[in-house]
Amino acid sequence: MKELTGKRLLVLGGGLASYDVVKTAKAAGVYTIVADYYESGAAKEIAEEAITVSTVDIEALSKIVKDKKIDGVFCGPSEFNLLNALKLCKHAGLPFYATQEQWDQCSNKAVFKDLCRKYNVPCVPEYHITDKFLEEDLKKIVYPVMVKPVDSSSSRGISVCQNRKELIKAYREALKFSVQKQVIVEKYIANDIAFAARYLAYKGEIYLLLANDRYMVDPIGREALISGVAVYPSKLTKNYIESINENVRKMFKGIGLKDGAFFMQALIDPEDGQIYFHEMGLRLSGGLTYTITGPTTGINDMLMMIRLALGEELCTTEEISKVDPYLNGKVAISLCVPLRTGIIGSIEGVEECLSNLQLLDYIQYYHEGDEITPQKIGTLDQHFCRVKFLVDGYSEAAETINYIQNTITISDTNNKNMIFMKFDTDRLRP
Incomplete structure (x- = not known):
């Protein structure tokens, strides 16, 4: 693997989301420059250079790429800034790990679920509803249901509804958090444990990096539908590998994903114990998995993605051989x-x-x-x-x-x- 020392990385976003990107890049000898509309931020404080510019200003960023002799562009687990990075890299002729088409297929929850159905990957059943709230659609719904925007993150705009009145209110609220103005209404799976699978794509092959169980904060009142504790590896890892993993691998090979990190999130239906996927991220996870896989298996997907952004290979064959979703027996x-x-x-x-x-x-x-x-x-x-x-x-x-x-x-x-x-x-x- 070639040394990264002296390479120059432009990081989009100066806040905490990009902090570990800058920290990891600097440790590898990379010269980091952080760009953000805000003058201060955790990532800006530790970078070699900090520039005040909006991450949506592609023309201004392209000039920075040229003037600063940037080798690559990256950011933390922010879908907003990753989409900006994708546009910037295309404009400036720099490498990016995904195409616009792949990004669109994975970032839209409805499109992602269509993709799952195509490859026989189980996903949460949903209902057809529009903002016209037609009676013929509403009468088919069996409550409770989950309402959420197709393109939001960080659990924003998500509601659980017990009746028609709550559904209509939640639908309108979810629209506020959707850039594409689309909302999903799906079966509500009442379980306090969720499931996630994290992957690496390397030279067109798909590797299961790790799976985990995620316990909701409030399993009774369900006021906070967010993670309280995550456990790695998942108790369902063996079952998942035997029953679903191969179809997932075929799915991502099918969309032509060559190199990069991504994850999928699922719910576990207590009625049948089945794993049902509902969304994914074509990116590193906010949970910073490398802090877990690094000490247990030697796999650092954060560093790998930085390499890729700088025009180098994701990893070596020796590194990818160390992937172990069971974490070498650790929890x-x-x-x-x-x-x-x-x-x-x-x-x-x-x-x-x-x-x-x-x-x-x-x-x-x-x-x-x-x-x-x-x-x-x-x-x-x-x-x-x-x-x-x-x-x-x-x-x-x-x-x-x-x-x-x-x-x-x-x-x-x-x-x-x-x-x-x-x-x-x-x-x-x-």
Whole structure:
């Protein structure tokens, strides 16, 4: 594998989403330049250069590419900025890991589900509904249903509806979060555990990198339909490999995907135990999987994608041979701490956790004085932090989770507890 030292990478987006891109690129000897409309941000603070320019201004960015002798363009797990990167790379003649057609097939939830049906990959059943709310369509619906935009991310615009009145209201709300002004209404699968599969494409072959189970924050009230804890590998990994994985591999070969990282998200129907996919991301996941696969298998998909952006090969045959969806027998946990609405007045226990635990990764999104607004509840912006660690089994995982939850305390300016809900570790039992 060729050295990246001296290569020049333009990173779109100066915030936390691009922080790990800059950090990983710099560690590999890459000269990083971050562009964003905002003057400051986590990624801008650690880059060699920071430029204030909108990431949608392709003409201005193209001039930067030329003037700064840029070798490649990339960003973090932001679909907005990745689409800008795709356009910029096409305009400037730089490499990008996907075509516009592939991007469109994967980023639109409805189109993705059509693709799944074509290749016999199970996906969540849906209903035909338009904003005219025709009686002939509405009378076919069996409640409850899930309503969501076809092209949003971070759990925005998603609602669970129990009746017609709620459906119509949620549909109109979901339209606000859809650029394409399209909404999906599908069967609501009432299970507090979701499933995700992460892949690498290398020279046209598709490799299952890892699968995980994701436990919802609020399994009873279902007020926060976001991840509380993710467990790697999934308990369903063996079953998935034997029953679904081959069709997924054929599907992505079928759309001509050659190199890159991507993931698929699914629900597990408690009625039949079946995995039903509902959306995907043709990108690295926001969960930063490399922090888990790196220490366990030596696979760093973040670094691989940076290589690809800089015109190098994704990886070597030796590296790809290390892919092991079972993590060499280890169990990895990603714990998120969700918050209630309010202004953060005090934070305690974080330093104690960092000192006493051997963590894979710790990301904190908020600090004292930051406000959690009602609009953030039920989205990924509700999380205070994400903590990752490795264990040998579920009992050790439960002990560590309980220690973290009992140690970290967050209060608002009125000294009231701001932690939305603690994770019940009994849910981890096999």
